[in-house]
Amino acid sequence: MKTLLIPIYTILLLNLLWHSCSEPTINKVSIQDQIKKEAVADHAGIASAHPAASLIGLEILEEGGNAVDAAIATQFALAVCYPVAGNIGGGGFMVLRNADGTTDALDFREMAPGAAHKDMYLDPEGNVIKGLSTNGHLASGVPGTVSGMIEAFDKYSALKDWSKLLNPSIELARNGVELTIREAKALNRYKERFEKVNTRPSRFVKNSEWLPGEILKQPELAQVLEAIRDNGFDGFYKGWVADSIVAEMQRGGGIITHEDLSNYEAKWRKPLIGQYKGNTIISMPPPSSGGIALQQLLGSIEPYDIGNYGFHSKEAIHLMIEAERRVYADRATHLGDSDYYNVPLEGLITDEYNNDRMSTFDPQKASLSSDIEAGTPVPYESEETTHFSIVDEKGNAVSVTTTINTGYGSKVVVGGAGFFLNNEMDDFSAKPGVPNYFGLVGNEANKIQPGKRMLSSMTPTIVLNSDQELKIVVGTPGGSTIITSVFQTIVNILDFEMDATEATQACRFHHQWLPDATFYEPDCFSDDMIKSLSDMGHTLKSRAEVTGGSGLIGKIETIIKRADGKLEIAADRRADDTALGY
Ligand code: DON
Numbered sequence: 001m002k003t004l005l006i007p008i009y010t011i012l013l014l015n016l017l018w019h020s021c022s023e024p025t026i027n028k029v030s031i032q033d034q035i036k037k038e039a040v041a042d043h044a045g046i047a048s049a050h051p052a053a054s055l056i057g058l059e060i061l062e063e064g065g066n067a068v069d070a071a072i073a074t075q076f077a078l079a080v081c082y083p084v085a086g087n088i089g090g091g092g093f094m095v096l097r098n099a100d101g102t103t104d105a106l107d108f109r110e111m112a113p114g115a116a117h118k119d120m121y122l123d124p125e126g127n128v129i130k131g132l133s134t135n136g137h138l139a140s141g142v143p144g145t146v147s148g149m150i151e152a153f154d155k156y157s158a159l160k161d162w163s164k165l166l167n168p169s170i171e172l173a174r175n176g177v178e179l180t181i182r183e184a185k186a187l188n189r190y191k192e193r194f195e196k197v198n199t200r201p202s203r204f205v206k207n208s209e210w211l212p213g214e215i216l217k218q219p220e221l222a223q224v225l226e227a228i229r230d231n232g233f234d235g236f237y238k239g240w241v242a243d244s245i246v247a248e249m250q251r252g253g254g255i256i257t258h259e260d261l262s263n264y265e266a267k268w269r270k271p272l273i274g275q276y277k278g279n280t281i282i283s284m285p286p287p288s289s290g291g292i293a294l295q296q297l298l299g300s301i302e303p304y305d306i307g308n309y310g311f312h313s314k315e316a317i318h319l320m321i322e323a324e325r326r327v328y329a330d331r332a333t334h335l336g337d338s339d340y341y342n343v344p345l346e347g348l349i350t351d352e353y354n355n356d357r358m359s360t361f362d363p364q365k366a367s368l369s370s371d372i373e374a375g376t377p378v379p380y381e382s383e384e385t386t387h388f389s390i391v392d393e394k395g396n397a398v399s400v401t402t403t404i405n406t407g408y409g410s411k412v413v414v415g416g417a418g419f420f421l422n423n424e425m426d427d428f429s430a431k432p433g434v435p436n437y438f439g440l441v442g443n444e445a446n447k448i449q450p451g452k453r454m455l456s457s458m459t460p461t462i463v464l465n466s467d468q469e470l471k472i473v474v475g476t477p478g479g480s481t482i483i484t485s486v487f488q489t490i491v492n493i494l495d496f497e498m499d500a501t502e503a504t505q506a507c508r509f510h511h512q513w514l515p516d517a518t519f520y521e522p523d524c525f526s527d528d529m530i531k532s533l534s535d536m537g538h539t540l541k542s543r544a545e546v547t548g549g550s551g552l553i554g555k556i557e558t559i560i561k562r563a564d565g566k567l568e569i570a571a572d573r574r575a576d577d578t579a580l581g582y
Contacts, residue, residue, distance in 0.1 A: 030213055031178040034578065038501045038570050041581025045569035046070060047557035048388035049085065049477075051578040052177055053077035054571075056168045057390060058580045066158035067390045067398040068096065069165060072149045074388050075402060076169040076228075079145075080221060081177040083204065083420055084186055084407050085386040085477060088224065088236070090422040091144035092385075092402030093284045094152060095271055095460040097470060099395035103462075104155075105271035108148025108402075109287050109453040110141025110424040111264060115255040118448050121430040128430045134437055136197040137254025139410040139423035141454060145402060146228055146236040147266040155268075166229035173222035176215035180576045184210040186407065193411050199251040200415030204408075220418030237261045244417040252412060263451075274349055276302060278466035279494060283459055285345065286338035289331045290459025292348055293483045296327040298490070299354035307495035311506070312525070314532050315363065320491070321511045321518050321538065324484055325372055326357045328440075328513035333374035336445030337453040343445065347377025366537030369516035384408065385458065385477030389557040391470070391567055397559075399460035401475045401482070406437055427454035438479035441514055459486040463494075470561045476572070478554035481510045481519075485554035493560065500560040500570035508553040510543075519543040522551050550574075 034051035044067075046057040057074035065073070071094065078086025094106040119126075121133045133139050153162060179187070187210045194205050203218050210216075227235035235241065242261045249256045272291035274281045276298040283291030300323035309315040334344055347353060357375050360367060384407030390398045404410075404422035412421045429442025436442070438457075446455040459482050463472035472493055476485045485508055492503035507524035511517070517539040525533070530540050544551025555572040557579075562568060571577035 031180050032212070035180070035576050036571065036578050036580065037573055038568070039579045039581040041567045041569060043393045043582055044391055045559050045567040045579070045581030046074065046388065046390045047559060047569050047571040047577060047579040048074050048078065049386040049555060049575065049577050050078060050082040051576065052081040052172060053086065053388070054578040054580045056172075057388070058582065059168070060159070060165065061390070061392055062582060064159060065392070066156065066394065067392040067396040068152050068156035069159045070390050070392065071388065071398045071400050072153055072157070073165040073168060074390070075145065075149055075400065076166055076225060077172060078386055078388075078402070079419065080169050080173045080218060082386060084183070085384045085404060087402060087404045087409070087420065087422070088145050088228070089143045089414070089419045090402060090404035090409060091141070091424065092148065092400060093288055093456070093458050093460050094148065095282060095284055095399045095462055096156070097282055097397045097462045097464070101468065103271045103273065103282050105269045105284055106148055106152055106266060107269050107287065107453070108144035108151070108266040109456060110144050110422055111260070112141055112425065112428070112448055112450055112452050112454070113255045113260045114257065114450045116425070116448050116450050120448060126431070128434050133426040133428070133430055134406060134423045135193065135411055137249055137252035137410065137412055139425050140254060140256060140412070140421040141424040142256055142260045142264050143422060144264060144266055147233060147264050150233055151266045151268070162232070163229050166225055170222050170225045170229065173218040173225060176217035179210055179212055179214050179216055181212040182576055184212045184214065190408055190411065194408070194413070197252065197411045198413055199248065200413070202413035203418055204413065218418050220416060224417050224419060237264055241417055244414050245421075248412065248414045251415070274299070276490075277494060279471065280464040280468065281461060281490070282464070283461040286335060286343050286455070287453035288456040288458050289335040290457050290483050290486070291461070292335065292345060293327050293331055293457070294459050294461060294487055295349045296330065296354055297323050297483070297487045299349065299351055300326065300358050301491070302351070303355065306491065307497070311492065311496040311498075312529070314529060317509065317529075317533060318363070318366070318536060318538070319361070320488065321509070322361050322367060323358065324511040325367060325369055325513050328511070329369070329372050330374045332441045332513065333443055334377065334445060336442070336455050340449055340452045341445045342380035344377040344380045347379065353377050364536060369513050372513065385479070385482070387460065387475035387477055387555070387557050389473040389475060389559045391473060391559050391561065395470055397462050397470055397473045399462050399473050399475050401458035401460045401477065403458065403477065424454055427456060435514070439515060440480050440512065457482040459483050461486055461490070463490060473559040474556065476554040476556040480512050481508075481553045484508070484510045484512075485556060489556050489558060500558045500568035504556045504558045504570040505573045510553055517541045519546060519553070521553050
């Protein structure tokens with residue numbers, strides 16, 4: 001790739017010049033103090049991955065914006081203060097449930113560029129080239145976030161003031177955002193990877209270590225946000241920002257063109273709506289696998305009295321693992337972008353189908369994934385991510401999961417425009433049966449095709465009680481673990497009767513069919529529990545030992561509307577997530 005030809009010292013020198021005029025400032029009041037894990041509110045609430053973004057969203061709510069207005073402002077704020085996953089260079093999904101009872105789902109998932117093809121990540125021998133779909137310019141799909149926000153604004157904004165939603169983020173980008181401990185560490189950890197793929201200096205790399213409390217200013221990103229504020233779709237997908245993206249692609253061997261950008265289209269989809277023990281589950285249809293898989297998981301365990309088994313009892317864990325094993329086998333075979341592949345959606349979510357899948361469930365013994373294959377549902381007949389949950393004063397609820405895929409996406413910052421591009425192409429199946437970054441396998445349904453959207457696990461979800469009243473708004477990042485984390489949080493609330501904080505902070509586990517192992521968070525299971533599950537035939541692995549990282553699973557943001565009308569808002573303990581309300 002051309003990037004490799006650029007002498008590294010040129011980039012280092014440019015970075016030195018870039019940063020030499022602004023000495024780091026250390027703020028007296030740490031942003032750490034603004035991180036807040038729970039709130040109880042009378043009117044409205046928000047939980048997002050970063051305190052600055054939650055605050056911007058809250059202010060929009062207080063100023064009369066509805067949940068969609070707050071979501072748009074929060075999305076742009078996260079693009080500034082949470083570059084590891086917040087984005088304008090990626091995509092996502094929004095699930096809405098309005099106070100009048102109507103529901104909607106917005107798909108702003110990235111699309112494969114026009115020049116993408118099925119074998120683009122294979123070498124001449126047909127083997128997957130490691131890293132090509134995750135790092136650098138070829139890893140990016142055409143970004144959908146900006147188009148998505150515009151669609152959401154046009155259809156649902158109460159404020160009807162686009163500038164008002166963008167201005168706080170423009171200010172944040174220009175004046176700078178204080179780094180949390182976690183962010184400073186992450187930027188330091190990724191420095192070499194940034195240097196390896198970037199063709200221009202970026203604000204995210206400097207000579208000395210980033211310190212917590214230091215201010216990260218992003219004037220180029222401020223200009224991009226101004227272009228979006230002043231020119232809407234054309235401000236990003238045409239004009240100088242599009243020119244910068246295409247120039248970046250050409251410098252780094254990527255394939256996104258002007259045509260790809262101007263053809264990008266966010267799509268309104270019919271939300272996937274199902275039932276679980278009298279509650280209504282509203283979630284995302286394809287190109288996410290999340291909604292279907294969540295409904296399959298809930299449908300699979302519904303006949304069992306899991307509430308009485310007890311939270312993290314051997315019986316409950318075993319049942320959930322066995323449901324997860326079967327559902328992820330289906331995901332690998334049957335799910336992909338329904339605009340390109342006939343997903344047997346209705347067939348997969350029927351009770352009969354999931355009961356049949358669970359007919360091989362043995363309450364005493366683990367199945368082997370090698371014995372479990374995808375089922376045969378009734379065929380189709382016509383027909384590092386971040387999440388935020390918001391409820392406004394009128395009771396409108398919005399659940400948004402948005403992503404550039406892994407931490408800092410492709411690591412490529414668009415030269416002169418200062419934002420990271422996604423590495424979402426890795427969510428396609430690069431080769432049948434070969435695991436992607438998250439260890440997920442896929443096949444025909446999720447093969448690469450120009451214009452197609454890569455299969456996602458993102459599961460932004462809203463739950464109504466049996467009176468059709470708002471009950472839960474929930475979602476999380478976490479790649480393949482998203483579905484199981486949302487599943488477990490919903491079961492924690494509905495079956496184990498936990499409040500928002502308990503349900504969110506409870507430890508989690510995950511099984512995805514292949515590899516045939518259950519991964520658990522640190523300190524999640526006692527030695528006795530591990531032994532008794534192993535005796536049943538389960539393979540259990542500490543996620544920390546396998547991944548080498550913290551081993552934590554997901555960053556859930558939960559809002560529960562209580563029977564007394566108050567909102568319980570919980571932000572995950574696992575990172576800087578912040579819950580606010582009024
Ligand atoms: O859409 C998906 O399923 C993935 N690109 C999500 C990635 C993710 O959650 C990374 N965050 N931890």
